[in-house]
Amino acid sequence: MLQIIQQTPPGRGAVATLRIEGPDAVRAVDARFFARNGRPLAEQPTDRPILGHFGDPQGEEVVVRRCEDGAVEWHGHGGSAAVARIEQSLADAGARRVAWRTQAAPAAVALADAPTLRTASILLDQWHGALERECERIRLEVASGRVEWARRRIDALLARAALGRHLTQPWQVVVAGPVNAGKSSLINALVGFERTIVHPTPGTTRDAVTVTTAVDGWPVEWCDTAGLREGGDATEQAGIVRAQERLVRADLILLVFDLAAPWSTEDQSLVERWPDALVVYNKYDRATSLDDRPPGIRLSALRGDGLSDLLAAVSGRLVPEPPAPGEAVPINDDQLAAIQSIWTPSQTA
Ligand SMILES: Nc1nc2c(ncn2[C@@H]2O[C@H](COP(=O)(O)OP(=O)(O)O)[C@@H](O)[C@H]2O)c(=O)[nH]1
Ligand SMILES: [Mg+2]
Structure with a gap:
């Protein structure tokens, strides 16, 4: 060949x-x-x-x-x-055009760092020229005046920037919420083995503990945090400050609450402060009714009920529209810049 x-x-x-x-x-x-x-x-x-x-x-x-x-x-x-x-x-x-390799090369490099089969297969598509072909198609459309179509395709490509970044770097999902809600238990249950400290005494998780798993084929770094509560000693307060910093940088926040504990104004303000967070109600084995609480996913970290619902929700939030096999995904800033340069509004004038 x-x-x-x-x-x-x-x-x-x-x-x-x-x-x-x-x-x-x-x-x-x-x-x-x-x-x-x-x-x-x-x-x-x-x-x-x-x-x-x-x-x-x-x-x-x-x-x-x-x-x-x-x-x-x-x-x-x-x-x-x-x-x-x-x-x-x-x-x-019998020759066949394979790829525009200057654009495909980063995919080959990234492939070595792909943590899951799913991310590797997307990178392999890019190495085989998926992005180049899509850019070429868009260029042809621009050249033949179908600018609206081209612009939609460009926007669709740019919308995949976060996915492209996370084909080698895990998404950061930070698990936060009041002390004793079962955050550490939840991470342990999700990971399937004990990596974080689970202790019945409130305030044990002093600092962030992270563990990486695959969710639906996407690499996810779970970050356990100290319970967000007032008071506690200096070490605990320092942990809370670090937790806040991680929350700001997170790709997704899980706010975990104890369904068996009464809903407090602190809980309510936490949900209001992080409106994009996924709300999780743990200890479903002890209580079932949401009452006046905001909507959320009910589960039991102890028994494992509801964990698959949570994982599906996490995957859906991280990658709302997974690319079909063979579709283009930009994986670095140079490629994003190249996509943006295909067409600019001034070109229509
Ligand atoms: N009944 C019940 N207890 C749980 C559940 N998840 C955690 N716990 C208990 O709640 C307590 C606090 O859990 P932990 O994971 O340390 O909470 P964290 O402070 O939010 O990290 C521990 O005694 C756990 O065994 C659950 O789903 N059901
Ligand atoms: Mg904990």
Whole structure:
């Protein structure tokens, strides 16, 4: 199989560089390349630029380099038409365009850090050119004046920025709430093994303890916090301050309350202070009625009821619209900038 990998960004550029890989790369290019010095490519020294013409002896002037590893590098005039011509020409030899590798390369690097199969498969799609293909499609739409369509696709890509970031870095989910509500018990139940301190005495969890698991294939770092309560000793207060800092930076907050304890004004103000938090009512085994409490997920960390509902809710909040297989996801700031630069409102004027 012959693979054509575009090294320079798609679109208009002074020079386009393609890399032709595969066991037959040299032979396939040789059949279409006419070197100035008249020698076949196989007899040219490796890693040396060779000037010649492509297609026929009077064809487009190009520079070709036979690489040490058997691949051939092709440098020609930039622009999609020139690139399309060489692709067309090599298509008879069974060549296939793989990816625009300058954009796909970060995915290959990130792949090594993918913590789950699900994140790895999304990165693999990007390595196989999902993002490049989508950008190319949007560019073509912009070029043919379908700006509204293009803008929607750009917005959809940008909306996946957070997902892209978290394909290698776990989402931070901070578990907070009053002392003794069962925050540590909940994390232990979710993780399936004892990692955090669970103790029946209020205020034991002095500092943040984190543990990372996969939720629905998404990497999640659970952060246990000190109970948010007034009073307590200095160490406990310091823990509470750190908990507040983590809350501000969290991707998602779980506010855990004890369903068997009366609803307090402190509880109410906690929910009001963090309106985006997921509200969880623990100890469902001891009490069931929400009464006047705000809506939330009822569960029992002790018995395990309701845990799957919570995990589904967490996954839904972190990734509301998971990409379908093969869909584009930008994974770094350079790519986001490149997407934003495809079209700007001023271009319509
Ligand atoms: N009945 C019952 N007790 C629970 C449940 N979850 C936790 N507890 C108990 O509540 C107490 C406080 O739990 P802990 O996880 O340390 O609370 P935290 O202070 O919020 O971290 C412990 O005695 C737990 O065993 C539950 O679902 N049902
Ligand atoms: Mg605790």
